[in-house]
Amino acid sequence: MSNQNPGCLGSLLKLIGIEKGTTSDEHTEMKLPYAIRDDFLSPAELSFYQVLNQVVDSSGVICPKVSLGDIFFVKAKDKSKHTTYLNKINRKHIDFLICDTATMKPVVGVELDDSSHSRQDRIKRDEFVNKLFSDAGLPLVRIANKRSYTVSEIKERIYPFLQKEADTSKEFETQVNSNQDTNEPTCKKCGSSMTRRIAKSGERKGKAFYGCSNFPKCREVVAID
Ligand SMILES: [Zn+2]
Numbered sequence: 001m002s003n004q005n006p007g008c009l010g011s012l013l014k015l016i017g018i019e020k021g022t023t024s025d026e027h028t029e030m031k032l033p034y035a036i037r038d039d040f041l042s043p044a045e046l047s048f049y050q051v052l053n054q055v056v057d058s059s060g061v062i063c064p065k066v067s068l069g070d071i072f073f074v075k076a077k078d079k080s081k082h083t084t085y086l087n088k089i090n091r092k093h094i095d096f097l098i099c100d101t102a103t104m105k106p107v108v109g110v111e112l113d114d115s116s117h118s119r120q121d122r123i124k125r126d127e128f129v130n131k132l133f134s135d136a137g138l139p140l141v142r143i144a145n146k147r148s149y150t151v152s153e154i155k156e157r158i159y160p161f162l163q164k165e166a167d168t169s170k171e172f173e174t175q176v177n178s179n180q181d182t183n184e185p186t187c188k189k190c191g192s193s194m195t196r197r198i199a200k201s202g203e204r205k206g207k208a209f210y211g212c213s214n215f216p217k218c219r220e221v222v223a224i225d
Contacts, residue, residue: 040065044145045095048112051149052158056098059162060107066097068129071106072136073217075190088128094140098162106138108161114145187212189220196224 041049041064049064056062068089076082096110111129116122126142133140139161143154185194194210210222 044114045112047147048143048145048149048154049096051151051154052096052110054151055155055158056162058101060098061101061104063097063099064095065093068092068094068132071097071109071138072132073190073214075192077192089132092125092129094129098158108158109133109138109140110158111140111142112145113142185210185222187214187218187220190214190218192218194220194222 045064049062052062069086071094072089074082074085074089076085094109095112097106098108098110099105100107111126113126117126130140141157141161143149143157184196186192187194190212192212192214194212196208197211199205199207199209204223208224210224212218212220
């Protein structure tokens with residue numbers, strides 16, 4: 001496209017933050033100051049990952065270094081509390097998160113504890129993370145950092161969690177369905193209000209249901225029959 005309307009282009013450039021004097025050409029010629037880190041996984045994390053990979057195999061997907069903010073959301077409705085709790089998780093990550101192969105739902109978190117975990121600040125952080133996982137209902141396994149691991153010792157710790165996924169979600173369904181008398185129910189999972197919606201697709205297409213107002217972070221639904 002030829003540049004027939006410089007006035008329009010000028011305001012567009014201003015809009016996207018490119019001021020006169022620094023043209024877009026200069027921006028593309030100048031390389032951004034980034035390089036790929038050589039330590040995406042430390043040697044200890046890599047050696048553990050290789051054993052974990054044999055244990056999990058096709059029964060789950062291992063995601064390294066997942067931000068706690070990607071796994072959890074804050075239930076608090078109070079805005080000031082919301083920000084406080086969001087800040088507590090936003091810059092922390094878990095070493096490994098194992099997800100369900102089909103749904104990619106988080107199944108179990110795995111932390112590799114090295115010697116830094118005995119430092120006072122780390123102890124406080126670990127206590128917070130332990131309580132966060134426990135209160136939100138996601139299992140967390142801590143494994144002491146070693147030079148090498150055997151498949152059987154890791155299997156013993158992780159394997160019990162890999163098969164539990166299907167059972168717990170069914171349990172939830174029956175709990176939710178028993179809460180139908182109130183008009184606009186409160187979400188059983190996160191305590192937020194639920195709003196009436198109509199299913200646009202799927203088996204229940206055209207039928208009404210209550211959906212959590214925190215959607216899509218919370219996908220809790222209550223059927224209306
Ligand atoms: Zn909810």
